Structures are given as structure tokens and as C-alpha cells.
Amino acid sequence: MLSPLLAIGEKAITLAEKMGASQAEAYLAQSRSFEITAENNSIKNACETRDAGIGIRTIVGKKIGFAYVTTLNDSDIEEAVTNSMSLARASIADPDFVTLPNSESSHHSARGIFDKELDELTSEETTGLLIRAIDACKGSLDKWSHAIEAAVQSSSGVNAIVNSLGIVKSERKTCISIYTYPIIKDGKDQTASYEYQVSRRLNEINPEWVGTNAAELARGFLRPKTIDGGEMSVLFAPLGASAILGRGLADAVNADEVQMGRSYITDALGEGIASEKLEIVDDGLLPGGIGTRSFDAEGFPSQRTSVIKAGVLRSLLHNSYTANKENVDNTGNASRPSYSGLPDISTTNFIVSPGKGDLNELISELDEGVVCRNTGDSPNLTTGDLSAMIGEGYYVKNGEIQHALKNTLIGINMRDLLRRISHVGSDSRTTFSMVTPSIVIEGATITSG
Amino acid sequence: MEDLARIAIESALKTGARFSDVRIENSATTIIELNDGVSKQSLSSRIKGAGMRAFVDGAWAFAQTTDLTGDGMRSMGRSVAKMALATREKTTERFAIDGPSFQDRLHYSARKPFSSISIDEKMAFAKMIDDQTRDYDRRISSTRTVYTDLWTELYVANSLGTSIYTENAIPRIISAPTAKDGINRQSTFKSLSLRGGYEVMSASEAQNIGTAAGELVIDLLSSVCAKGGVYDVVMDPILNGVMVHEAFGHAVEADNWPAHATVLEDRIGTEVGPDNLSITDDPTLEGMRGSYEYDWEGTRATRRHLVTNGILTELLHGLETATRLDLEPNGAARSQSFMHEPLPRMSNTYMETGDWQVDELIQDTKNGIILCSPNYGYTQSAKGQFMFQASYGYVIENGEKGQMVRDVSLAGNILEVLAKVDAVCKDFLLDAGTCSKGGQAVPTMAGGPHARIRKVPVGGM
Numbered sequence: 023m024l025s026p027l028l029a030i031g032e033k034a035i036t037l038a039e040k041m042g043a044s045q046a047e048a049y050l051a052q053s054r055s056f057e058i059t060a061e062n063n064s065i066k067n068a069c070e071t072r073d074a075g076i077g078i079r080t081i082v083g084k085k086i087g088f089a090y091v092t093t094l095n096d097s098d099i100e101e102a103v104t105n106s107m108s109l110a111r112a113s114i115a116d117p118d119f120v121t122l123p124n125s126e127s128s129h130h131s132a133r134g135i136f137d138k139e140l141d142e143l144t145s146e147e148t149t150g151l152l153i154r155a156i157d158a159c160k161g162s163l164d165k166w167s168h169a170i171e172a173a174v175q176s177s178s179g180v181n182a183i184v185n186s187l188g189i190v191k192s193e194r195k196t197c198i199s200i201y202t203y204p205i206i207k208d209g210k211d212q213t214a215s216y217e218y219q220v221s222r223r224l225n226e227i228n229p230e231w232v233g234t235n236a237a238e239l240a241r242g243f244l245r246p247k248t249i250d251g252g253e254m255s256v257l258f259a260p261l262g263a264s265a266i267l268g269r270g271l272a273d274a275v276n277a278d279e280v281q282m283g284r285s286y287i288t289d290a291l292g293e294g295i296a297s298e299k300l301e302i303v304d305d306g307l308l309p310g311g312i313g314t315r316s317f318d319a320e321g322f323p324s325q326r327t328s329v330i331k332a333g334v335l336r337s338l339l340h341n342s343y344t345a346n347k348e349n350v351d352n353t354g355n356a357s358r359p360s361y362s363g364l365p366d367i368s369t370t371n372f373i374v375s376p377g378k379g380d381l382n383e384l385i386s387e388l389d390e391g392v393v394c395r396n397t398g399d400s401p402n403l404t405t406g407d408l409s410a411m412i413g414e415g416y417y418v419k420n421g422e423i424q425h426a427l428k429n430t431l432i433g434i435n436m437r438d439l440l441r442r443i444s445h446v447g448s449d450s451r452t453t454f455s456m457v458t459p460s461i462v463i464e465g466a467t468i469t470s471g
Numbered sequence: 472m473e474d475l476a477r478i479a480i481e482s483a484l485k486t487g488a489r490f491s492d493v494r495i496e497n498s499a500t501t502i503i504e505l506n507d508g509v510s511k512q513s514l515s516s517r518i519k520g521a522g523m524r525a526f527v528d529g530a531w532a533f534a535q536t537t538d539l540t541g542d543g544m545r546s547m548g549r550s551v552a553k554m555a556l557a558t559r560e561k562t563t564e565r566f567a568i569d570g571p572s573f574q575d576r577l578h579y580s581a582r583k584p585f586s587s588i589s590i591d592e593k594m595a596f597a598k599m600i601d602d603q604t605r606d607y608d609r610r611i612s613s614t615r616t617v618y619t620d621l622w623t624e625l626y627v628a629n630s631l632g633t634s635i636y637t638e639n640a641i642p643r644i645i646s647a648p649t650a651k652d653g654i655n656r657q658s659t660f661k662s663l664s665l666r667g668g669y670e671v672m673s674a675s676e677a678q679n680i681g682t683a684a685g686e687l688v689i690d691l692l693s694s695v696c697a698k699g700g701v702y703d704v705v706m707d708p709i710l711n712g713v714m715v716h717e718a719f720g721h722a723v724e725a726d727n728w729p730a731h732a733t734v735l736e737d738r739i740g741t742e743v744g745p746d747n748l749s750i751t752d753d754p755t756l757e758g759m760r761g762s763y764e765y766d767w768e769g770t771r772a773t774r775r776h777l778v779t780n781g782i783l784t785e786l787l788h789g790l791e792t793a794t795r796l797d798l799e800p801n802g803a804a805r806s807q808s809f810m811h812e813p814l815p816r817m818s819n820t821y822m823e824t825g826d827w828q829v830d831e832l833i834q835d836t837k838n839g840i841i842l843c844s845p846n847y848g849y850t851q852s853a854k855g856q857f858m859f860q861a862s863y864g865y866v867i868e869n870g871e872k873g874q875m876v877r878d879v880s881l882a883g884n885i886l887e888v889l890a891k892v893d894a895v896c897k898d899f900l901l902d903a904g905t906c907s908k909g910g911q912a913v914p915t916m917a918g919g920p921h922a923r924i925r926k927v928p929v930g931g932m
Binding site: 058283433 | 505506507508509510511512513514515516517518519520529530531532533534535536537550551554555557558561562563564589590591594598612613615649651656657658696699700701729730731732734810812846849851853854855856858860877878879880882883884926927928929930931932
């Protein structure tokens with residue numbers, strides 16, 4: 023079925039060409055989403071969002087303009103095209119710009135990204151999922167004073183790309199995510215933890231698992247302590263690994279950052295930059311993946327790209343601009359925040375190939391070290407220096423967890439972190455940015471106090 | 472706009488809502504980004520639509536529309552009220568929404584409105600800064616310059632009788648260079664943003680921001696990584712602002728109280744720091760990036776004394792938290808746009824000045840570290856943990872400022888850190904920031920004087 027968005031896009035392109043654009047592109051998106059939130063163990067808020075808008079990129083010679091509007095009305099679109107054109111005319115020409123993508127490349131169809139059941143989910147049914155997660159969480163916390171925060175968000179939408187070189191594409195996607203965040207008190211001690219799931223299919227969501235797991239994790243973070251710092255092993259559980267690699271490595275293999283000399287990875291294609299144990303692919307066609315799509319944010323076909331194999335850097339991630347600039351193949355990694363921005367570059371499904379051993383097995387093999395379940399930090403992209411607070415973690419001695427940690431920081435340069443990966447686990451999970459198991463780094467500077 | 476809002480609210484009340492409010496927004500932004508002297512991004516946007524909430528006995532619902540017609544508003548009012556009624560069935564906590572109402576219409580007249588300045592002139596300004604940065608030193612290997620301006624027209628009405636129209640204007644200039652010397656490469660950024668029209672860009676700090684960023688990135692070439700450990704830390708005004716924002720400001724957002732999500736829950740009216748310490752959040756300051764007259768619920772904004780002489784004295788309230796905690800609302804409810812619900816947020820947050828001289832403080836510290844200018848920071852109020860990272864700093868040896876260090880992280884505990892502040896200086900500075908919460912970004916400022924924290928863990932390589 024052709025989306026009605028395509029006709030609106032084509033009209034905008036025609037208008038831009040009439041105004042003198044040498045090339046033009048319209049990116050349109052329309053979505054409906056529900057979000058139900060709970061506070062202090064109780065449902066509190068229901069939110070329905072209907073979002074629709076259009077972003078128009080116009081090119082005059084080698085000068086580029088962009089404008090967007092949060093409606094799909096004719097007069098607003100006309101204003102956006104006019105603004106985009108005047109911005110293009112006022113821009114400073116970019117000699118490295120060659121062309122927008124054309125429609126000649128072959129097409130691959132993404133599978134498992136639209137779920138009819140999820141598309142038809144009502145706000146009441148969405149609320150039901152959240153109540154199940156909260157009840158499961160409560161059930162594991164009856165001995166503690168607790169306040170559970172939780173939310174579920176489901177969305178169904180369509181995006182469309184039309185450009186003056188013949189690209190006319192649209193695709194429907196669904197997505198659901200659910201989390202619980204229990205805050206628990208034990209005397210004067212207060213802590214919190216969380217668990218979540220994100221999927222494109224309703225039947226992959228297990229609210230009871232999300233609730234129970236969050237409760238068990240929170241209990242384990244009571245009575246945190248500081249430790250004597252020093253050089254020791256760090257075990258990044260999947261969410262921690264996802265934070266470090268999903269930002270700290272993914273941004274560094276972004277061809278735009280590399281070309282601008284802002285990445286700690288330079289001139290390293292074909293060279294060993296990581297432990298031989300590390301293999302990473304970026305797979306835009308992973309069936310049902312969170313980053314899966316048939317085409318990227320410029321309409322270029324998705325593909326599977328080997329990024330690191332046996333520790334060797336095999337490819338950077340490109341969009342049409344960076345690929346044309348270096349005269350290499352586009353990897354289809356153009357991404358944009360819906361209709362409200364120009365394409366830059368990001369991963370699709372950034373996947374670490376699993377090795378051996380789950381989190382508990384990896385802990386049992388540690389003489390001394392820390393477990394980092396998550397962190398909010400990312401490295402300095404240019405130097406690679408990473409100084410990360412352990413958001414949730416434990417101290418491990420002789421293969422056993424001793425206690426939870428507080429006020430503890432990990433210091434290491436990303437180049438060393440990548441080379442010092444001594445184990446890659448088998449406990450892969452899907453996060454918002456990656457699919458990754460646990461990884462062990464054999465030495466980093468730990469500061470605590 | 473008044474008529475459209477009234478239609479929506481009446482429709483929600485008739486369907487069964489006990490309280491309802493509407494935000495109608497019409498905003499325009501321009502973003503001009505240059506990389507190495509060429510245009511990377513030339514963007515303009517129009518954000519136009521209405522968002523509304525309906526409330527029944529403890530249950531909220533929110534919806535938005537871009538159909539700004541009588542029919543569109545009526546239908547939104549009905550559907551949002553129905554959603555609130557359905558949510559009420561699942562809700563176990565019951566409460567009401569009440570508070571004062573406000574009526575006002577304020578036009579913001581900038582000396583040079585953004586719309587009166589051509590794109591060519593804004594482009595030329597960005598180009599001048601980009602060239603200035605590159606010309607500072609031949610070791611500067613790449614430049615990035617971003618100019619943005621945001622013009623907002625906002626109308627807020629609610630079923631208590633509030634009817635507020637306000638306007639706002641915020642420009643920003645950022646210079647973010649990378650420098651290279653052999654294999655040594657460093658990046659940094661400097662930014663300036665205030666409330667005002669295009670005239671803000673005429674100030675000498677804005678006109679020379681490329682040179683300032685260039686100077687800093689060249690200095691960073693001779694910096695080293697800090698050695699991790701427990702230090703006495705002297706914060707510069709900008710970093711102090713980030714400490715106050717992350718380690719304290721978020722934890723006093725009053726929505727944490729009904730949610731039991733802050734370690735400060737039982738601490739109102741009690742001592743949270745030494746008696747020389749006061750922290751203020753003030754949206755009424757003239758011409759600051761985080762300033763506004765009325766919040767996104769239409770409540771008049773007032774100055775909030777969060778900590779007064781070491782005692783936790785005030786929280787950041789929206790209508791809901793003020794009603795539930797039986798306190799006066801102080802106008803802290805903010806939204807990123809009409810598409811988002813208002814949440815209690817900070818505005819311009821700072822530590823009040825003390826009586827130390829900066830030189831005197833450094834001398835007195837003997838061995839420690841000075842931390843300057845943040846890369847970023849974040850916090851978990853429920854666990855009491857926060858962290859922030861300084862983009863650079865200096866080692867203090869024998870009471871003297873020494874070697875430059877970079878990317879220094881500091882982790883700490885909300886309940887412990889303020890008590891460790893033992894010296895506050897006389898100087899004062901606020902810096903531009905953007906605060907994120909619940910997926911919404913709002914413009915803020917943060918700052919204060921130089922101040923010292925005793926014995927905190929600082930991360931190193």
C-alpha cells in the first residue's frame with residue numbers, strides 16, 4: 023500500500039524544483055503512540071501523541087538548506103520549502119557535497135518490524151501490561167518499603183522519503199518498551215534499580231520478568247560501600263557494555279567524526295584496534311531488530327556491515343555525504359531524529375558476537391574486580407579517555423560478589439579498553455542501542471571514596 | 472488563541488474532567504552550523520500546535536494536536552478527558568488540583584528581533600567566528616561553529632481561570648574546535664547564550680568566542696590526564712553551577728516527593744549543608760537564558776530559596792506538587808514544547824557568594840585540584856548519587872595553580888557533598904546550559920562563585 027505521505031512529499035519536491043532547487047528531498051513521518059506512567063506503585067498518567075511533520079532538504083549547486091514543520095498543511099509546507107530554499111541560497115557551498123542518493127541501488131526488505139497486534143493495541147491494554155509489571159515488582163518487595171515508578175510506551179508509525187533522483191519509499195514500524203524503577207528503603211538506606219524490555223513485537227514483552235528482575239536487582243544494591251582503588255578487572259554487564267560500546271565505540275567509527283579528525287580512531291582501517299575476541303557487525307536487516315529498516319534516513323538500502331572482525335577495524339559507518347567525500351561505498355547508516363533534522367550517521371543494530379559464559383560464570387572467574395551494570399558516561403571522543411561512574415555495580419573478590427558499590431569511577435582510554443577485552447560472554451540482550459553480551463576488561467584504574 | 476483554548480477546556484470539563492489546561496505554541500528556530508568554513512547545517516523550523524491535559528481525582532491524561540481549529544480543539548478536549556476517566560479506574564492515589572489563577576499578556580521586545588536579521592547576516596556572523604577560531608593558531612585542525620536562535624510565543628490557559636500569553640527569545644553561539652600537534656589531538660567548546668534578541672551577539676564575549684575556544688583547545692594540547700584519587704577540589708563558578716544543578720537542584724524538584732524518589736524526602740527544614748551555604752533558583756533574573764515571567768502552567772515565576780544558610784527551605788513546584796504538599800506554587804513547571812507535559816524544573820540555579828578571595832582559597836588548599844567548565848553531568852535523586860565531568864582543570868601544589876589536566880570526573884553523594892563545602896568565594900558567574908529530564912530539554916543557566924569541596928573522589932586514567 024502506498025502511503026499518502028508519498029504524495030505530499032512529491033508535491034513538496036516539485037515545489038522546491040520550481041523554486042530553483044537542483045536537488046530536493048522530503049522526509050515525512052506520521053505516528054501515534056501511547057505512554058502510560060505510574061508513580062508510587064499506582065497508575066497516574068496516560069498520554070496519546072499523534073505526531074506528523076515534514077522536513078525538506080533543498081540543494082542549490084553545492085549549497086544545502088533544510089526546514090521542517092510540525093504539521094502537514096499545504097501552507098505550512100510551502101513556508102518550509104521557501105525557508106529551506108532561502109537557507110540553501112544563503113549557505114556557504116560545500117565542495118565535498120556530490121549528490122543525494124539515487125534509486126539505482128538494490129532493495130532489501132526488512133522483516134519483523136511491524137506487528138499488527140501492537141499497531142491495534144488500545145490504551146487500556148497498554149495499561150494492563152504496566153499493571154502486570156508493577157504487580158510482579160511489588161510481589162518481590164513485600165519486606166521493604168517501596169515506591170515503584172514505571173512506564174510503558176507503544177508506538178506505530180510510518181516514515182516516507184521522496185527525492186528528486188527517483189527515491190520514493192515508505193515503511194511502517196511498531197515499537198514497544200516497558201520499564202519498572204523500584205525505589206526501596208531499608209532503615210536509613212535507600213536505593214533503586216531498573217529493568218526494561220524493548221521490542222517491535224508485543225508477544226516478546228514479558229512484564230512479569232521486567233518487574234521481578236528490577237526488584238531483585240534493587241535489593242542487591244542495598245548497603246553500598248566504597249573500596250580501595252587501584253588497577254583491577256572490570257566486568258561490564260550487557261547494559262554497561264552497551265553504554266560503553268554503543269556510544270564510545272559507535273561514535274568513534276562514525277565516518278563524519280573520523281573525517282573531521284574528531285575521533286580517537288584515525289587511519290586505522292584494516293588495523294587491529296581491539297582484542298581478537300571482539301567481533302562487531304552493524305546489521306540494518308536483523309529480523310525484528312530495534313534499528314532494523316529497509317532503507318536508511320536518505321532512502322539508501324540497509325545492509326549488514328562488518329565493523330570489527332577478530333579485533334581488526336573493517337569498516338566505518340557512512341551516509342551518502344561521507345561515502346561520496348571519500349569515494350567509498352555507502353553503508354546505509356544515515357539517521358535522523360524523525361522529520362526534524364538533517365541526516366547524520368548512527369548505528370542500526372550494533373551487534374557484538376557472543377562468546378562463552380553468562381554473567382554469573384564470568385563473575386566466578388574474577389579474582390578481583392568490579393561489575394558495572396550500567397553507567398551514564400561516555401568517553402571524550404577525540405582522546406578516547408573514559409572516566410565513568412559505576413551507576414550500578416558490585417565489588418567482586420575470589421569469584422564472589424562482596425557488596426554493592428557507591429562513589430566509584432572507572433578510568434581507562436578506549437583504545438586500551440578495546441585491546442584489553444579478555445572475555446566476551448554469551449548472555450546477549452537487546453538494549454536501546456545494541457545487542458551485546460557481557461564483556462570483561464582485564465585492567466582499568468578504579469577510584470572510589 | 473483564547474477562544475480555541477476555551478473551547479478545548481470546556482469540552483474536557485463537559486466530558487467529566489475536574490481540571491484541564493491547554494498550551495498553544497508557535498515557535499520558530501534557526502540553526503546555522505559551519506564545519507571548516509563550509510555550511511554543515513542551515514535549518515529553520517516552525518513548531519506549531521496545542522497540547523492539553525485533563526485531570527480526574529488523581530488521574531492525568533495528555534494529548535496534543537496540530538489541528539488548531541474549533542473542531543480540532545473540541546475533539547482533543549473530549550478525547551483527553553475520556554482518557555483521564557479511563558485512567559481513573561486504574562488509579563489508587565486520589566488527590567485534587569487547585570491553586571491561584573493568573574491573567575496577563577506580555578510581549579517581549581528585543582532590540583533586534585531575530586526575524587529582522589537576514590539569514591545572510593547570521594551566516595556571515597557564524598563564518599566570522601569560524602574563521603576567527605581557525606586563525607587563532609595553525610595547530611587548529613578543524614572548526615565547528617553553531618549559531619541558533621529560538622523565538623517562542625506561548626499561550627497557557629486552565630480551568631482555574633488562568634490566561635497567560637508570553638514571548639521569549641534565546642540566541643546561542645558555540646565554537647567547538649579540534650587541535651592537533653603530532654599524534655596529540657584535543658577538542659573543546661565554548662558557548663554563549665542569554666535571553667534577548669540578536670543584539671546579544673554584539674557583546675564582546677560573543678564576538679570573540681572563536682578566539683576564546685581556540686586559546687583553550689591549544690592550552691589543552693599541553694594538558695595531562697588527572698591522576699585518580701580523593702582530592703580537595705576547588706570548583707570554578709561554572710563547574711560550581713553544574714555541581715549545584717546535578718547534586719542538588721534535581722533532588723529538590725517537588726515531583727520527587729509524591730514519587731518518594733529523592734534522598735532529601737525527609738529533609739525539608741533540616742540542615743543539608745554548612746551555615747555559610749545558600750542555593751537559589753531564580754527565573755526572574757533579567758536577561759538570562761533560564762529566565763521567564765510565567766511557567767508553562769501559567770503560574771507567575773518567583774525566586775526560590777532552595778537552601779538558606781545550610782537549611783533546605785524550598786522546592787521547585789508545579790501546580791500538582793504544590794497542591795499535594797499544601798504549599799504555594801512557585802512557577803517551576805516547564806515543557807520543551809506543546810508536545811510535552813510540564814514538569815518541575817530548574818531555571819537559573821546558583822550558589823550564593825561567600826567571603827573568600829579566589830587566590831586566598833587556592834593558597835589555603837595546599838594540595839588539591841581546580842576543576843573548570845563542565846563536559847556534562849547527571850544524577851539519580853532516588854539513590855542520592857551524582858557525577859559530573861570537568862573539561863579541564865589544574866593541579867594545586869603547595870598552594871599554587873600548576874599543571875593543566877583534562878576530562879576530570881567527580882562522583883559523589885547528594886547527602887554528603889554539600890556538607891563537604893567549606894569555603895565559598897566572592898566572585899560570581901552564570902553559564903548557559905541545557906537540562907534534560909524525562910526526555911525534555913529546556914534552556915537553563917547555572918553558576919555561582921569559586922568554592923571548595925573537601926575530600927571527594929576524582930576519576931583518573
